Structure formats: structure tokens, C-alpha cells
Amino acid sequence: MSAVRRKTTHSLRKQYERKEKIVWTTCYDATFARLVEMAEIDVILVGDSLGNVVQGHATTLPVTVEDIVYHTRAVARGCQRPHIVADLPFMSYQANEDDGLRAAGAMLKEGRAQSVKIEGGEYFAPMVHRMTQAGIAVCGHLGFTPQSVHKFGGYRIQGKTEDAADQMVKDAVALTEAGIHMLVLEMVPADLAKRITDTVDIATIGIGAGTDVDGQVLVLQDILGLNNDFKPKFVKHFASMESTVVDALKSYKKEVQEISFPSEDFSF
Ligand code: KIV
Numbered sequence: 001m002s003a004v005r006r007k008t009t010h011s012l013r014k015q016y017e018r019k020e021k022i023v024w025t026t027c028y029d030a031t032f033a034r035l036v037e038m039a040e041i042d043v044i045l046v047g048d049s050l051g052n053v054v055q056g057h058a059t060t061l062p063v064t065v066e067d068i069v070y071h072t073r074a075v076a077r078g079c080q081r082p083h084i085v086a087d088l089p090f091m092s093y094q095a096n097e098d099d100g101l102r103a104a105g106a107m108l109k110e111g112r113a114q115s116v117k118i119e120g121g122e123y124f125a126p127m128v129h130r131m132t133q134a135g136i137a138v139c140g141h142l143g144f145t146p147q148s149v150h151k152f153g154g155y156r157i158q159g160k161t162e163d164a165a166d167q168m169v170k171d172a173v174a175l176t177e178a179g180i181h182m183l184v185l186e187m188v189p190a191d192l193a194k195r196i197t198d199t200v201d202i203a204t205i206g207i208g209a210g211t212d213v214d215g216q217v218l219v220l221q222d223i224l225g226l227n228n229d230f231k232p233k234f235v236k237h238f239a240s241m242e243s244t245v246v247d248a249l250k251s252y253k254k255e256v257q258e259i260s261f262p263s264e265d266f267s268f
Contacts, residue, residue: 121171
């Protein structure tokens with residue numbers, strides 16, 4: 001019997017070279033990591049979106065390094081095959097490079113991730129270079145970067161003007177030269193995502209960036225349709241689990257109240 005092998009930077013690179021789309025989802029716990037693995041998803045992002053969907057915050061800003069490490073470790077215990085990317089949360093790397101290096105190290109050492117992801121452009125290229133020199137695999141994230149939501153003035157598409165588009169291409173090139181091995185592009189015009197994809201020699205992963213990218217990422221809770229009230233333009237619900245979960249809980253409540261659960265079958 002062959003051992004299950006985790007997807008690596010090397011095997012993901014081969015997939016990119018074969019022009020096979022690379023499929024990411026977010027995930028934050030062992031139960032869902034097992035299901036994500038059963039669906040043969042390539043990459044799990046333990047995103048700081050857990051601040052929204054797990055912790056109930058309005059933004060990702062309150063998420064800490066400890067939060068991401070905790071959830072990454074849970075995910076790593078729940079699956080053997082997907083490549084695990086841990087997000088570096090707000091202010092874990094922005095103040096100085098040493099902080100960033102230590103936070104990235106914690107994601108691998110304590111969280112058992114294989115890669116980390118940072119938001120931001122060419123300004124962060126020297127830090128990415130230090131991380132990759134230290135042996136850490138890094139993914140980039142450009143476009144709408146949720147940690148900068150207040151700077152952007154809300155959840156707005158990025159790279160719409162010529163100058164902004166040119167800067168995003170420069171950012172992508174600088175990060176690639178610094179050593180990132182994949183690049184998330186969030187909420188950018190499809191033609192700009194294509195331009196960046198055509199320019200850099202690494203896999204681009206879109207979320208609200210059209211189809212001319214090398215892969216896609218969506219938040220797991222959005223894929224599953226766990227919140228019917230949350231549906232930005234780029235989100236497709238591939239299931240309607242909000243009603244499935246609520247119906248199951250209602251049935252459980254009803255049977256408990258009627259004393260039909262637990263019946264003899266479920267009793268000792
Ligand atoms: O935190 C996250 O889930 C992300 C994705 C939206 C790319 O960064």
C-alpha cells in the first residue's frame with residue numbers, strides 16, 4: 001500500500017506546468033479538513049478569514065498568530081494530502097521583518113503548515129526574500145487584501161485605474177523575484193488578472209479575478225452555502241447547507257421534545 005503523500009511546492013509547481021488548475025479552499029478545523037481531503041482539493045488555506053467565519057468579527061484585523069497556529073494544527077491533524085497554507089495575520093509582519101520571520105516560523109513549526117501567505121506588494125519583497133532564504137515557502141496576496149480594508153475604504157475591487165493596474169503588475173513581479181511560489185489575486189478585473197498571470201512564472205490563484213488564472217480559492221463556508229445572507233458577486237454557493245443544518249437541528253429538537261429520541265435503538 002502506498003503512503004499518502006502531501007502536496008508539496010514541487011508537486012504544485014508540476015501541476016502548474018501541466019496547466020492543471022490548482023484548487024484551494026479555506027478550512028479551519030479537523031472535521032472539515034477530512035472532507036476537503038476526500039474531495040481531493042489541492043490546497044487548504046487556513047485563512048485569517050477565520051476572524052469572520054469562525055470568530056464572528058466584522059474584519060480579519062483582530063486575528064492573532066496564536067489563532068492561526070491553533071487552527072492550522074487542527075487542520076493538519078485532519079488531513080494528510082492537501083498542501084496547507086497558513087495566513088500571516090494583521091500586524092504579525094507589518095512592523096518589522098524579524099516579527100514576520102518569527103510568525104512565519106511558528107506557522108510551520110507549531111502549526112505544521114507547509115507554506116505561509118502574506119498580503120501586500122513590492123514593499124514586502126525584502127521580507128519575502130528573507131523568509132525564503134530561511135527556508136520558508138511563501139505565497140503572496142494582491143488586489144483586495146482584507147487586512148487593508150480600512151485603507152481601501154471598504155470591500156472594493158482593486159486595480160481599476162491604469163496606474164493601479166501597473167503597480168499591481170510591478171508588485172507581482174517584485175514578489176515573484178523575492179521567491180513567492182503562488183500568488184492570490186482577490187477582487188481584481190479579469191483582464192488585469194490575466195495580465196499578471198501572463199507576466200509571472202508562478203501560479204496565480206483567483207478569488208473574484210475571472211478564469212484566466214491558474215487556480216481558484218473560495219472560503220469553505222461560502223462554497224457550502226452556510227450563510228444565505230452573505231453572497232458577494234464572486235461567491236457561488238455550491239450547496240445550500242444553511243437549510244440542511246437548520247432542518248437537522250429542528251428535527252433533533254422536535255424528537256427530543258417528543259421523547260422519540262433517543263429511542264431503544266440509541267439507548268443502552
Ligand atoms: O483569509 C482568507 O480566507 C483569504 C482568502 C480570501 C484568499 O485570504
